[in-house]
Amino acid sequence: MILGVAMNIGIAGAGLMGRLLAWQLLRRGHRVTLFDRDTQDARASAARVAAAMIAPYSEVAGGERQVFDWGLSALTRWPELLAELKQDTGIDVYFQKRGSIVVAHARDRGNLEHFQSLLQHAVPEHQERVHKLSREKVSELEPELGTQFDGGLWLEDEGTLDNRELLSALSRAIRTLGGSLKGEWREGVVVASVSANRIDCGGEIFEFDVAIDARGFGAKPQLHDLRGVRGEVLWVHAPEVNLTRPVRLMHPRYQLYIAPKRDHVYVIGATQIESESLAPITVRSSLELQSALYSVHTGFAEATVLDAFANCRPGFMDNLPRIDCSNRTNGVPGLLRVNGLFRNGYLLSPFMLDMSLQCIAGHVHHPVVRELRLVESVNEQ
Numbered sequence: 001m002i003l004g005v006a007m008n009i010g011i012a013g014a015g016l017m018g019r020l021l022a023w024q025l026l027r028r029g030h031r032v033t034l035f036d037r038d039t040q041d042a043r044a045s046a047a048r049v050a051a052a053m054i055a056p057y058s059e060v061a062g063g064e065r066q067v068f069d070w071g072l073s074a075l076t077r078w079p080e081l082l083a084e085l086k087q088d089t090g091i092d093v094y095f096q097k098r099g100s101i102v103v104a105h106a107r108d109r110g111n112l113e114h115f116q117s118l119l120q121h122a123v124p125e126h127q128e129r130v131h132k133l134s135r136e137k138v139s140e141l142e143p144e145l146g147t148q149f150d151g152g153l154w155l156e157d158e159g160t161l162d163n164r165e166l167l168s169a170l171s172r173a174i175r176t177l178g179g180s181l182k183g184e185w186r187e188g189v190v191v192a193s194v195s196a197n198r199i200d201c202g203g204e205i206f207e208f209d210v211a212i213d214a215r216g217f218g219a220k221p222q223l224h225d226l227r228g229v230r231g232e233v234l235w236v237h238a239p240e241v242n243l244t245r246p247v248r249l250m251h252p253r254y255q256l257y258i259a260p261k262r263d264h265v266y267v268i269g270a271t272q273i274e275s276e277s278l279a280p281i282t283v284r285s286s287l288e289l290q291s292a293l294y295s296v297h298t299g300f301a302e303a304t305v306l307d308a309f310a311n312c313r314p315g316f317m318d319n320l321p322r323i324d325c326s327n328r329t330n331g332v333p334g335l336l337r338v339n340g341l342f343r344n345g346y347l348l349s350p351f352m353l354d355m356s357l358q359c360i361a362g363h364v365h366h367p368v369v370r371e372l373r374l375v376e377s378v379n380e381q
């Protein structure tokens with residue numbers, strides 16, 4: 001096995017990171033085998049449940065500065081990646097970067113001011129991309145919001161994409177490229193463990209030049225410092241609503257977000273719960289989401305609920321993502337664990353993809369990468 005030569009690579013987990021890695025590795029001429037316990041529509045992954053907002057500013061207010069720094073390039077990297085994906089599949093995945101709008105009802109104006117001061121404190125040198133809006137400016141950007149809110153913020157450098165379209169385009173690209181490169185997609189397979197050069201599917205063991213663990217929260221049995229943070233969302237079809245940008249509503253108990261997709265489809269979410277339960281969405285959350293939604297735009301009253309999802313964001317204790325590389329032979333890592341994308345998979349995955357590809361090609365010195373020496377399990381470190 002020599003660097004630069006086509007390698008045999010196994011990937012456990014075909015969610016967001018697993019699919020992106022498989023696709024790009026196939027494009028580089030490697031042979032890739034993907035394993036997932038789910039089917040190709042990925043309904044059990046955090047990737048499918050997510051609102052897929054690319055929101056460095058909203059996330060850094062009260063969050064981690066590294067997430068902002070590492071994620072900022074996503075708004076230029078996604079269009080490049082999606083152009084390549086279109087070349088490979090003909091699918092034009094919905095993506096827009098028109099910024100997001102943050103609003104609050106008059107009684108909650110203090111929450112909006114608090115959010116703005118957190119943002120100012122977190123990224124003082126980027127304040128020219130944060131715009132305070134009058135009622136007229138809110139209506140100019142989003143005509144259907146103007147009557148409800150007498151002001152707000154416009155975070156110019158934010159965007160969103162359609163994750164359903166992305167996941168299915170990635171799946172098609174992997175199949176297409178895999179067909180000519182003998183890649184395989186072993187769906188419906190539960191991976192018991194991933195270690196150097198091997199993926200163990202509960203008795204059946206597969207050997208690879210590089211084994212990649214991209215199981216998200218599903219890697220917890222091997223990564224004890226990983227936790228799941230539950231999130232609940234509704235996917236709705238609202239023909240009477242014409243919002244073109246992600247909207248966040250500040251509220252004393254939660255922040256509601258509304259992320260538009262194509263054809264009047266919106267993803268609505270709010271709750272972040274320190275719980276690892278994968279149980280379906282509760283009536284209470286669903287009622288809270290729907291009444292907050294109605295308070296933003298009465299047109300949501302006639303919306304139909306397409307899906308109600310709950311899943312866990314995979315987070316480490318410091319809320320930062322991590323790439324663990326170990327067992328290098330001739331410079332190639334036998335094991336790569338890519339995890340901890342937490343609330344920011346769509347913001348961070350282009351960066352995590354590029355760093356992971358660099359790690360496979362050689363040593364990388366960056367705080368997101370841990371180079372570990374010859375270990376059987378990263379967890380034993």
Ligand SMILES: Cc1cc2nc3c(=O)[nH]c(=O)nc-3n(C[C@H](O)[C@H](O)[C@H](O)COP(=O)(O)OP(=O)(O)OC[C@H]3O[C@@H](n4cnc5c(N)ncnc54)[C@H](O)[C@@H]3O)c2cc1C
Pocket residue numbers: 012013014015016017018035036037038042044045046047048049050051052053054055189190191192214215216217218219230231232233269310311312313314338339340341342343344345346347348
């Ligand atoms: C409610 C909610 C809203 C979100 N909104 C946003 C947002 O707006 N913007 C943003 O940037 N991020 C958002 N995220 C976060 C984002 O979805 C995650 O960070 C991202 O999906 C993590 O990617 P991953 O590939 O590590 O894990 P996943 O996408 O969960 O993929 C893991 C895959 O591994 C498979 N798997 C797990 N265990 C096993 C096993 N033992 N054997 C075989 N297969 C296995 C799973 O089936 C799954 O397909 C949100 C997440 C949630 C839950």
